[in-house]
Amino acid sequence: SQKIEQNSEALNIQEGKTATLTCNYTNYSPAYLQWYRQDPGRGPVFLLLIRENEKEKRKERLKVTFDTTLKQSLFHITASQPADSATYLCAPGGNAGNMLTFGGGTRLMVKP
């Protein structure tokens, strides 16, 4: 069965450093992969979408990579700020339109 793995342990980093979050998937051949941010008590907010033929996508301080051979996506936040503290969710997709299957999310804590 399809499986999506994100590090369930919180990631604690110092302000100004680069945060790197991992999304691994198995039994999947997604054409797209989406990343969302979720703050406590709120719904997820879309951040980036990367296609299978794109190796890398950037948006301001955010960078996403997509390695279909390793079945992995990496999500980077450069020059991290305390306001970046949130849970980040990945969702590989494409075979079922935008009926997304989400990973369990990784909680990021950026300390001043």
Add this chain to the structure above:
Amino acid sequence: ETGVTQSPTHLIKTRGQQVTLRCSSQSGHNTVSWYQQALGQGPQFIFQYYREEENGRGNFPPRFSGLQFPNYSSELNVNALELDDSALYLCASSDGQGAHEKLFFGSGTQLSVL
């Protein structure tokens, strides 16, 4: 342009009861998806509606049902509530069902089943 709104924000029910949750889509969006999110977990797909028809369904029993109205707003109904139904229920709208279409989520309804 208004975003996705859900009501109520919180709800407490007892086991065996029925509940209806409501969602207003973002203006111009014709597709609504519902997700269940247990504490500490990622959202789990329940079903999706496109132009008033159920377009796809996740691994949820038939006691989870839904509707989409001509104005694209939507309802999620859960019958015979169980304790494990306690979760945050999220509604998301999108401008179509394509895999490239991002989802716009509401803030959710927190359901507690006692």
